Every structure is written in structure tokens, then in C-alpha cells.
Amino acid sequence: MKKIIIGNWKMYPTSVKDAQEKFKGIKKVASTLRNVQTVVCPPFVYTSDLKRLVTGHRCVVGAQNAWFENEGAFTGEVSPAMLASLKLTYVILGHSERRALGETDELVNKKVVAAVKAGLTVVLCVGETERDPDGEYLKHIAMQVKIALKGVTKKDLAHIVIAYEPIWAIGKHALRAASTDDALEVAILIKKTLMELYSKEGGIIPILYGGSVDAKNAWEFLTKSHVDGLLVGRASLDPKIFGEILKNADSIK
Ligand code: PGA
Numbered sequence: 001m002k003k004i005i006i007g008n009w010k011m012y013p014t015s016v017k018d019a020q021e022k023f024k025g026i027k028k029v030a031s032t033l034r035n036v037q038t039v040v041c042p043p044f045v046y047t048s049d050l051k052r053l054v055t056g057h058r059c060v061v062g063a064q065n066a067w068f069e070n071e072g073a074f075t076g077e078v079s080p081a082m083l084a085s086l087k088l089t090y091v092i093l094g095h096s097e098r099r100a101l102g103e104t105d106e107l108v109n110k111k112v113v114a115a116v117k118a119g120l121t122v123v124l125c126v127g128e129t130e131r132d133p134d135g136e137y138l139k140h141i142a143m144q145v146k147i148a149l150k151g152v153t154k155k156d157l158a159h160i161v162i163a164y165e166p167i168w169a170i171g172k173h174a175l176r177a178a179s180t181d182d183a184l185e186v187a188i189l190i191k192k193t194l195m196e197l198y199s200k201e202g203g204i205i206p207i208l209y210g211g212s213v214d215a216k217n218a219w220e221f222l223t224k225s226h227v228d229g230l231l232v233g234r235a236s237l238d239p240k241i242f243g244e245i246l247k248n249a250d251s252i253k
Contacts, residue, residue: 003222003249004161004206004229006039006123007236008064008092019046023053023061025239026246030059033250037229039090039123040236044078047086062090062123065098068110070118080111080118091115092123092231094148096167105147113151116159123208123231124148126190127165131182141186142193154201161206162190163231169211171233177212183225215244222252 007026013019019042030038041062042050050061063083067074070081083091093115094108108124115122126144128137145162152160164186169178187207194202209221210231221227230249236242 001206001228002035002037003252004037004039004208005246005249006041006062006090006092006163006208006229006231007242008095008210008231008233009040009042009237010064010097010233011043012237016046016049019043020049020053022237022239023050026236026242027053027055027059029239029243029246031056033058033246035250035253036246038246041090041092047088051086051088060090061088062092063088064092064095066091066093066111066115066120068107068114070114080115080120083115083120084118089121090123090161091120092125092163094144095125096127096165096170105144108148109150112148112160116152116156119159121159121161123161123163125163125165125210125231127167127170127186127211129167131166131168138186138189141189145190145193146197149197154198157198157201157204161208161229162194163208163210164190164227165210165231167211171212174212177217178209180220180224183209183221183227187225187227213245215241215248218245219248219252222249 038059039062041064066080067077070079093111112122131137166178168175206228208229208231209227213230213232214235
């Protein structure tokens, strides 16, 4: 299976010109790689401009969020139908930075169901704020997965990707990057939870790792934590570094 490498640009960069340059730089590398599906998720406003630069399936544009209704009086929101009409495939949902703004597991669930219904592929983010010695964080993550996937049936599973992102390992204020064992432990937990929910069909859902991924640790996460891909924040804004991550992923057969 191809590795899935997703760049989450968050609220960067500040100009469309810069966004286009960065995307072109990433595409140059990504379009040569057979074993990697590259997805760049820019701020919504740049979506159409970047879409115009897409030339194949290897490097595509995705979204960082979507609402749960397709239209209506929801000022400032963007709907799954709108994303689908632009022919976007991937949408990140439940990112910890959105949860920190008040998104509950129940709201994330509504969004997941609506996005799948619109034909999008959901990149569902889960992860703990901190780790406790008793392992309560494992229960918390299993619960996040279960609530988010309520109403998602076996036939929808090809449209689900799960990204494990420990909140303490995200961003420039991260405590530290997670170890490959930290990521492996939770990747196994998520697999087990998915098998409980969907029996063996649950095993087809790709599991990604995210949180302080860079060109130095990408290969290790992919090989030692046995994840199917990576969700990359800061390092995805530098085409050179992101290109290195993509090439590392491509080298794993
Ligand atoms: P980071 O962000 O790679 O900058 O830690 C990851 C994310 O929030 O998806």
C-alpha cells in the first residue's frame, strides 16, 4: 500500500503567491514518487489556486476542516458538498487545534458522517493531552475513535484514515517528539479498537502518526511504529524538508 503523507499547513503562509510556490516545490518531488500519496491541506482560501496546479493523482490538495451540513446559515463555515464540488478528496477532521476551540467528540462525529456521505475521505485526528502512568490515555483515545465513527458503516471504511497525534508532541511548543514506541503502542490500540468495531474489515483503515515529524524522524516512524503514513505540520511548509520526508517514505517498500 502507498504511504499517505499529509501536509497540514494550518494558517500559513500569508500570501497566495507563497502558497503557490510552496505547492509547486512539493509537487515537483511528489509527482515523481510511486509509493507515496501526497496530500497538501492549505487554508481554504488558497484551495482553488492550488487545485489549478495539480496535474495527476500523486500530489493532491485537501482541506483542514468542514462543517456537518451541506448548506445553511453557518457564517464562516465551509461544507463537505462544497469541498466535493471542487473535487477535493481528503479532509482533516477533529484536529486538536480545533478541539481546543471547542469541538467535542459529538461534533467531530457529525462532521465525519457528513463528510463521508459527501464522498470525501476523512483524516480523523485523535490523541491525548498528556500521558498518565495508569494508561487512562489509552481509554481516552479508544473512546475518541468510537464516538467519531458512530454511524460509519463497513462500506464507508475505504473513506476513513486515522491520524494519531499526541497533543504534547505537536507544534513548536511540543514537550518532545513522541518516541517510535509511543506511536507504535497507540497505533496498535487504534487497530484493536477498529477490529472491535468492524471485525477484520477494520484492518483496512490506514493509521498515520503526527506531531513534530521532520526529515530526521520520518523514516523511523514509518518503519518502527509501523504506521501507514504521516501528518506533518511545520515541516510541510518547507518544500525541501517535506520533499525529504516524501522521499524517505517512498524508499520503504
Ligand atoms: P507539527 O504539527 O508537525 O508542526 O508538530 C502536526 C499537526 O498539528 O498536524
